Amino acid sequence: MAGQETTSKSSYSMSSGDGPNSYPLNSNFQRGIVEAAKEPVRKAIQDSLELTTISNDTFAIADFGCSIGSNTLIATQNIIEAVKHKYHDRPPLEFQVFFNDLVNNDFNTLFRNLPPSPEFFAAGVPGAFQNRLFPKASLHIGFSSYALHWISKVPEEVVDSNSSAWNKDSIHCTGFSKEVAMAFSAQFRKDMENFLNARAQELVGGGLLVIAMPGLPEGTPCSQTYYGVINDIMGYCLLDMVKEGLISEEKLQSFNLPMYYPPINELEAVLERNADFTIEKIDPSFGSNTWIPTTPSLPKLVTSLARGIMGEIVKEYFGIEIMDSIFERYHKKLLENLNNYADIVKPLGIFVILKRKAI
Numbered sequence: 001m002a003g004q005e006t007t008s009k010s011s012y013s014m015s016s017g018d019g020p021n022s023y024p025l026n027s028n029f030q031r032g033i034v035e036a037a038k039e040p041v042r043k044a045i046q047d048s049l050e051l052t053t054i055s056n057d058t059f060a061i062a063d064f065g066c067s068i069g070s071n072t073l074i075a076t077q078n079i080i081e082a083v084k085h086k087y088h089d090r091p092p093l094e095f096q097v098f099f100n101d102l103v104n105n106d107f108n109t110l111f112r113n114l115p116p117s118p119e120f121f122a123a124g125v126p127g128a129f130q131n132r133l134f135p136k137a138s139l140h141i142g143f144s145s146y147a148l149h150w151i152s153k154v155p156e157e158v159v160d161s162n163s164s165a166w167n168k169d170s171i172h173c174t175g176f177s178k179e180v181a182m183a184f185s186a187q188f189r190k191d192m193e194n195f196l197n198a199r200a201q202e203l204v205g206g207g208l209l210v211i212a213m214p215g216l217p218e219g220t221p222c223s224q225t226y227y228g229v230i231n232d233i234m235g236y237c238l239l240d241m242v243k244e245g246l247i248s249e250e251k252l253q254s255f256n257l258p259m260y261y262p263p264i265n266e267l268e269a270v271l272e273r274n275a276d277f278t279i280e281k282i283d284p285s286f287g288s289n290t291w292i293p294t295t296p297s298l299p300k301l302v303t304s305l306a307r308g309i310m311g312e313i314v315k316e317y318f319g320i321e322i323m324d325s326i327f328e329r330y331h332k333k334l335l336e337n338l339n340n341y342a343d344i345v346k347p348l349g350i351f352v353i354l355k356r357k358a359i
């Protein structure tokens with residue numbers, strides 16, 4: 001739709017700074033994932049990392065979609081410890097850690113929170129991870145946690161009122177027509193292929209690519225998962241605000257979240273099609289213990305999670321003046337409907353270890 005504002009741009013990032021609504025203070029769930037990844041990452045480094053040489057004794061690690069808070073620092077520190085342990089009997093390594101995220105990411109806050117004397121050389125690498133970001137064969141380990149479900153853009157047909165895949169009825173998940181779901185799925189497939197192709201060029205032979213991301217168990221509709229609930233509640237709040245005349249219907253109709261939670265079989269199919277990596281491990285029910293059960297504190301936790309993730313998008317699209325009102329409604333709706341969520345499938349993660357084939 002020429003000239004119409006849509007959410008199809010790819011410049012959104014997590015809520016910046018370190019204030020009460022920022023991503024660093026609202027990402028405990030993601031921290032649980034990074035902590036759960038510690039042991040399988042250690043094991044993969046011990047058993048599967050297969051480097052013939054490490055030139056200049058320099059070991060390069062990149063975190064794709066690192067965001068702002070301490071989660072990326074925990075994840076990269078865990079990798080460094082495991083690599084040091086594996087190579088303890090060779091000359092000491094120097095570590096270089098590259099923190100990648102979109103250009104709008106608040107890299108300043110990230111770098112301000114580095115430990116005073118980090119045992120690595122740190123660098124920020126801005127740009128979309130669907131593209132090449134590093135020279136050929138220059139990385140030993142790539143890592144990405146809870147970032148690859150962000151697709152590079154909302155598919156064009158989804159915001160085109162002339163298309164059968166025009167999504168005017170739902171911001172995400174419940175209410176998606178078959179055509180809308182197919183458009184999101186195709187965009188995810190394309191983005192994931194680009195991500196894998198770029199990393200295949202950047203990793204050395206025998207290097208590892210570690211991925212943790214949300215996904216859906218086979219046969220489970222998104223609406224029956226916490227991921228679906230988180231996004232659908234936002235949709236219901238926005239709809240209420242349309243009814244009250246606080247935002248226009250047209251504005252809501254063109255709003256979509258650039259996210260896709262792949263069913264496990266869709267992700268597996270993309271991984272298997274890639275000829276450059278061997279699949280060392282796929283765990284389709286990863287990290288579910290990091291979630292707390294349905295308790296009265298859940299609405300607060302989920303609201304803070306949703307604000308950390310969706311806050312910037314909502315602010316940019318609907319304006320800063322309605323932010324507090326939206327998230328107050330969000331919290332209230334969760335409280336009112338708590339009983340409806342008792343049977344919702346816990347958030348499930350997918351954990352993948354890939355090894356770059358010899359080049």
Ligand SMILES: C[S@@+](CC[C@H](N)C(=O)[O-])C[C@H]1O[C@@H](n2cnc3c(N)ncnc32)[C@H](O)[C@@H]1O
Binds near residue numbers: 105
């Ligand atoms: C939910 S956060 C996860 C951050 C961090 N890995 C963690 O575990 O806390 C997802 C991050 O992915 C980033 N992201 C989304 N799309 C991206 C892209 N195409 N390229 C690079 N980063 C991207 C977002 O800006 C955001 O910081």
